[in-house]
Amino acid sequence: MPVMSYADAAKLAVAEAMRDDLTVWCVGEDLGRGGVFKQYTGLVEEFGPQRISDAPISEAAIMGAAFGAAMAGTRPIVEMRFADFALCATDELVNQIAKARFMFGGQSRAPMVIRKPMGMWRSSAAQHSQSLESWYTHIPGLVVCCPATPQDNYSMMKAAIACDDPVVYLEHKNIWASEGEVDTNHAVDFGKAALRRSGRHVTLVSWSHTANVCVEAAETLAHQGIEAEVIDLRSLWPWDKAAVFDSVRKTGRLLVAHEAVSVAGFGAEVVATVAQNIPMKALPKRLGSPRGLIAYAPNLEDQMRVTAPMIAKAAQDMMENEPA
Amino acid sequence: MPVMSYADAAKLAVAEAMRDDLTVWCVGEDLGRGGVFKQYTGLVEEFGPQRISDAPISEAAIMGAAFGAAMAGTRPIVEMRFADFALCATDELVNQIAKARFMFGGQSRAPMVIRKPMGMWRSSAAQHSQSLESWYTHIPGLVVCCPATPQDNYSMMKAAIACDDPVVYLEHKNIWASEGEVDTNHAVDFGKAALRRSGRHVTLVSWSHTANVCVEAAETLAHQGIEAEVIDLRSLWPWDKAAVFDSVRKTGRLLVAHEAVSVAGFGAEVVATVAQNIPMKALPKRLGSPRGLIAYAPNLEDQMRVTAPMIAKAAQDMMENEPA
Amino acid sequence: MSLSNFDREAGLARLRMMERIRAFEETARSAAIDEELVLGAIHLSIGQEAVATGVIETLRRDDYILSTHRGHGHTLAKGAQADAMMKELLGREGGCCGGKGGSMHIADFGVRMLGANGVVGANITIAAGAAHGIKLLGGDQIVVCFFGDGASNRGPFLEGVNWAGVFNLPILFVCEDNQYSASTLTSDMTSGNIADRARALGLRTTEADGNDVTTLAATAAEITARIRETGTPEFLMAKTYRISGHTYFDPATYRPEGEAERMQATTCPIARQREALVAAGVPSAELDALAKEAHAEMDRALDAARSAPWPADETAFADVQDIGSPLQEAF
Amino acid sequence: MSLSNFDREAGLARLRMMERIRAFEETARSAAIDEELVLGAIHLSIGQEAVATGVIETLRRDDYILSTHRGHGHTLAKGAQADAMMKELLGREGGCCGGKGGSMHIADFGVRMLGANGVVGANITIAAGAAHGIKLLGGDQIVVCFFGDGASNRGPFLEGVNWAGVFNLPILFVCEDNQYSASTLTSDMTSGNIADRARALGLRTTEADGNDVTTLAATAAEITARIRETGTPEFLMAKTYRISGHTYFDPATYRPEGEAERMQATTCPIARQREALVAAGVPSAELDALAKEAHAEMDRALDAARSAPWPADETAFADVQDIGSPLQEAF
Ligand SMILES: Cc1ncc(C[n+]2csc(CCOP(=O)(O)OP(=O)(O)O)c2C)c(N)n1
Ligand SMILES: Cc1ncc(C[n+]2csc(CCOP(=O)(O)OP(=O)(O)O)c2C)c(N)n1
Ligand SMILES: [Mg+2]
Ligand SMILES: [Mg+2]
DSSP states (O other), X not given: OOEEEHHHHHHHHHHHHHHHOTTEEEEOTTGGGTOTTSTTTTHHHHHHHHHEEOOOSOHHHHHHHHHHHHHTTOEEEEEOSSGGGGGGGHIIIIIIIHHHHHHTTTOOOOOOEEEOOBSOOTTOOTTSOOOOHHHHHTSTTOEEEOOOSHHHXXXXXXXXXXXXXXXXXXXXXXXXXXXXXXOTTOOOOTTOXXXXXXXXXXXXXXXXXXXXXHHHHHHHHHHTTOOEEEEEOOEEESOOHHHHHHHHHHHOOEEEEEEEESTTSHHXXXXXXXXXXXXXXXXXXXXXXXXXXXXXXXXXXXXXXXXHHHHHHHHHHHHHSOOO | OOEEEHHHHHHHHHHHHHHHOTTEXXXXXXXXXXXXXXXXXXXXXXXXXXXXXXXXXXXXXXXHXXXXXXXXXXXXXXXXXXXXXXXXXXXXXXXXXXXXXXXXXTOOOOOOEEEOOBSOOTTOOTTSOOOOHHHHHTSTTOEEEOOXXXXXXXXXXXHHHHOSSOEEEOOBGGGTTOEEEOOTTOOOOTTOOEEXXXXXXXXXXXXXXXXXHHHHHHHHHHHTTOOEEEXXXXXXXXXXXXXXXXXXXXXXXXXXXXXXXXXXXXXXHHHHHHHHHOOOXXXXXXXXXXXXXXXSXXXXXXXXXOOHHHHHHHHHHHHHSOOO | OOSTTOOHHHHHHHHHHHHHHHHHHHHHHHHHHTTOOOOSOOOOOTTOHHHHHHHHTTSOTTSEEEOOSSOHHHHHHHTOOHHHHHHHHTTOTTOTTTTSSOGGGOOBGGGTBOOOOSSTTHHHHHHHHHHHHHXXXXXXXXXXXXXXXXXXXXXXXXXXXXXXXXXXXXXXXXXXXXXXXXXXXXXGGOSSOHHHHHHHTTOEEEEEETTXXXXXXXXXXXXXXXXXXXXXXXXXXXXXXXXXXXXXXXXXXXXXXXXXXXXXXXXOHHHHHHHHHHHTTOOHHHHHHHHHHHHHHXXXXXXXXXXXXXXXXXXXXXXXXXXXXXXXOOO | OOSTTOOHHHHHHHHHHHHHHHHHHHHHHHHHHTTOOOOSOXXXXXXXXXXXXXXXXXXXXXXXXXXXXXXXXXXXXXXXOHHHHHHHHTTOTTOTTTTSSOGGGOOBGGGXXXXXXXXXXXXXHHHHHHXXXXXXXXXXXXXXEEEESGGGGSHHHHHHHHHHHHHTOSEEEEEEEOSEETTEEGGGGOSSOHHHHHHHTTOEEEEEETTOHHHHHHHHHHHHHHHHHHOOOEEEEEEOOOOSOSSTTOOOTXXXXXXXXXXXXXXXXXXXXHHHHHHTTOOHHHHHHHHHHHHHHHHHHHHHHXXXXXXXXXXXXXXXXXXXXXXXXXX
């Protein structure tokens, strides 16, 4: 199996889909020069500037026009550059794309992949670092993906392009270069979590880059005799409740970790859903960013970060403070 | 004490603040003719068209310009007409207003009230009905208010105008005409819930119009011998954890109800926070809209609605299905 | 309009379409006011019928249009059935959007009417994109995007018109300038002039009397033929006037006393077209019959709508999405 | 520029400011590349120094400016201290934003520089609003809003410029046309022409050579005086060229071979100003000394920044908000 980076894995998926289906095309600023994170490098040479299309600095039009083109029968992949800039196209995504099929009584479809590179990336500061995945899970009509590995970025990109619903596709900026094996025959279904590690003491639920951080924490915990099960949700809508429920039934303990702000983050949805359904041995926990902003200075930025030691510590505490 | 409508109560608060402080002004489309819900009727006659300012259909500029004017020393009240249209100004609110003070190291302030009439209002369909309060609670830098009564719409508007932070102020469209006594000496602090009813069996937590629906449900429950405590959070950020914790410690049962979509709604935050801190007698519950869209036809619209009977039924179930 | 080459048949067809639009809206209005059958807000285009009629008659069935919150006229002119539209306004089964959209989201993809829109100006980028899609797929259709004067103050106006220019797309933007943005005079909130904005954005721009259906149709025919030929976007400013209020329940007291009456008397496109036809020798009885027929059609549409059932409750959960649909995940 | 009325002192002051801007950015770039001291992206305005210099010298200290992601020059020209700015780029205590903003959010409210902005075009509506605030408060300050050519394709350009026109606000919009939007030639993505957009939005619009600081300053002086006098907004198109890449690490291979070198040789505003001063009889040794002094100032700024501590960890939680602050509600 070839080893490739998270960026290249998605690029391979895009290229394969574009070869198979002439109606698939990409649009965004600077794509003809490979895009700002080089996740499109080489594609314009193969597919030409109509299908790897540059765009003016017009996020609202990029999103709105891609939607129009989707209704006219194409399958656009929309590049938003930074998830933060996608906020310039919120009406288009939330009021138009997510609602059109329903409002028009099923007459229209919006098969689109909306790529929004997200998350903290050293010293990018408050306007280039946000993780807003929970917003999109709250919007009916949208599918929401947060791949954490090259394999998933390949397989989920393939699934997203094939999907007839609009898919908000959140790649994490910090792991563009991370490498891993990619099996191009491996398909991932939305709503199926990845079991990144099995364990019987505590269930760690996460997604995106923080899922990788959880795996790291689980290794530390293993040295202390605590076997953590790590569930990487991969897609947040739909999300794999069955996998989480099964795991928590087994371990009796739930810890959810993510990079986004804790308050009204998707971790709240996971903890609340489990708490509503499953009695646990210990009170469940969430780790996310404080409700503060992401600063430029690295030590200040770090105050907003959920780290492997924090995750390991929280899991240990859950093991120790067992109710009698 | 005078009796007045929810709309008029806020208007009185605005007028009083404008009399006291010449830097307070309102800006939005059609304000000179009273605004689309008549919540500004008569103000232009008293304060003139500069301070009750019309605006072009430019939500991004209304929000952005008001922010600039706030940095230059005024205290704008921004009218977004429907909360849905505020999505056209998301970058301005989230990337600019909420972050400026922090990004600039405390050099700037944005004392603004951003009024976003929200919620279902018969047959307004998918683009004029949304409740997106949980989005704003997820954004550091913002205060979030959801008044449910004329008294609170008076007192909280007063507090919001006086506040030096940007306040997202969500009035519910369905209760503009609802009437109640208003004590103009009664102040409300952000983060202090209203105890709308006391009870010892189950804690109902809600806000905005659904808080009123919970009071109705509690009356039904009382006839069945179930004493529900109804907590109206009023402000969602900050929210009154202490009041909720105290109540749940007493009742041992938590039911959160809101109009917004359940998935990643603020109910998840409340349930998760309580579940992380307090062992309960029964599994907690949430009632919110299914993750579906709001239709025009009334019977379809009703499928998305949380009603008093649904709340009462859920509370009853919690009393019956007591774990042994 | 010169009488010499006045085409009687075309003139009658245009009057018929305008009468149908007027009758549809008058019927809907009385259904709303007298019977409270229409539950949500409806925005009437009374006085503006010539724009929809004159422009859309120049399109093929497979051309696309996109509309605004004031979309009944465009939808009828593109060929949608009044029946299904009226059912939609009443929120009934058989409505063109299954009762989910109502007036503000009226759409008929069968005739390539890609929807009214509740967000002012939002259709401009979407329409540019539909034209982009046509170009990518190598089609020979064109797109017409209607919007109001007030919409020209929203960012998507600039972004969408620029997009069409940059990618050289087969689209006609039609600004229906009825002078008002809800209760506000658009000129009070607009710096410069809308047609100049379009020109500055690189588009060939034509200004026309939007209440003279005959010359408007001729102008539109030239423009749409040119767009189909060259694939290059253009812009049409159509000056018109909304005789009714902003919504059906708006008394429009913000207008200067007598303005609406004066405009109705002088610019109503239906009255003008009737005069033209009478001048061309058509007996006025024939014209009256045509109006009566239009009203009868809409009465029948209302009757059908009135007796149609509500949509089945379960449809509330359908057509949200395939993956993670509320049909599977209701709560 | 006619030599006859060339003001030697002003000319030297302008050269000094441009040299300071250039030296600040060259110092920051080598701190980033050679020492990895600058952690985030920085956008250099090398080649564009004349615009900040020529326009801002016409302002009062209490006038406001708003800038873009490429804001070092504007900030220095408005009077901010290089020390505090360099500390900000290094994310240190004493940085003008306490290390929270970095280059892309550089700001100094003390000199009424209301911030750089990481979102292209977002400053345009905010700037219009600052001018709105001045008008409401009855002040006599004016606002200058800088943005790039690429920003003219964003909706807020239309909404903000229209706003200024409608409310007749004391603001000058300055488009620094360096021809590129990151790696894209702006003209490839722009239909029509930017100055025409401003004119169509009702603003008096002047086009100027943005690399000739002398005439630019004269033009700007006329314009800003007029704005202060009339309170009416205007627009200035300043043609310039970014000699460096988009970010300090951008090799800018998307530019035609030799373009940057040719432009540097022919249009560099610092080289042109030096020539003019030499022609006016200033010894070049004096000019060299001035450049050296600028570099020495920035070396000192970098030394101070390098040895400054990180901001205290707790400051990460301060200045978010008063009500519901993370200081009270950390997790
Ligand atoms: C983004 C947005 N802002 C405000 C509104 C409320 N609104 C609905 S129609 C309208 C007036 C639109 O004026 P114009 O574009 O001229 O169209 P007209 O109503 O005159 O046909 C307004 C302000 C809206 N629907 N969307
Ligand atoms: C809304 C938004 N879209 C995209 C970007 C990414 N970006 C940063 S600078 C830039 C180019 C801006 O071009 P221009 O306005 O001409 O300014 P210049 O960089 O040439 O000074 C882009 C696309 C952004 N910061 N904000
Ligand atoms: Mg209008
Ligand atoms: Mg540029």
